[in-house]
Amino acid sequence: MILRIDHVGVVTSDIGAAAPALALLDLKCTYEDDVDVYGVATSFWQCPGDTTSIELVAPVREDAAVHGHLKRLGPGLNHVAFEVDDIDADLRALQDRGAILVDEEPRRGGRPGLRVAFAHLGPATGLLVELVDYGKRA
Incomplete structure (x- = not known):
């Protein structure tokens, strides 16, 4: 089940060059990491007191998932x-409803303990969605 919007992903060729634009909005960088399985670097930016983030995503190698974009x-x-409570079940439900899976199985995400999977909703929206599952939160 979808619990909430977790973040919006923005692709850039250079996180360092894009970061000042988010700082103009008084957003603060709350976490940075490389996600090797996708070949990208990420940084998450938030408004103080809000849990929803903007994620900057940049390629770190030639076969990075975002080069095509x-x-x-x-x-x-x-x-x-979208944060979900059971990524395995929710990924299958999306597939059963006609979404085109990018990831057949969840993978490690850009934050500690995070499992993620991507799917396309189809040409009517052109929307790529990511399911994120933090597991059992404290």
């Missing part, structure tokens, strides 16, 4: 991430 569309909105 950058080549076709340039920097900008890449995905909307």
Whole structure:
């Protein structure tokens, strides 16, 4: 079940160059990490007191998952991430409803303990969604 919007992913070719734009909005960088399975670096930005983030995503190697997006569309909105309570069940439910899975199985995400999976909702929206599951939160 979808619990909330977790973050919005924005692709850039250079996180260091994009970060000052988010700082203009008084957003603060709350976490940075490399996600090797996708070949990207990430940084998460939040308004004080809010748990929803903007994630900057940049390629760190030639086979990075976001190179196609950058080549076709340039920097900008890449995905909307939804926190779910059971990523395995929710991924199968999306597939059963007609979504096109990018990830057949959840993978390690860009924050500690996070499992993620991506799916396309289809050409009517062009929307790439990410399911995120933090597991049992304290």
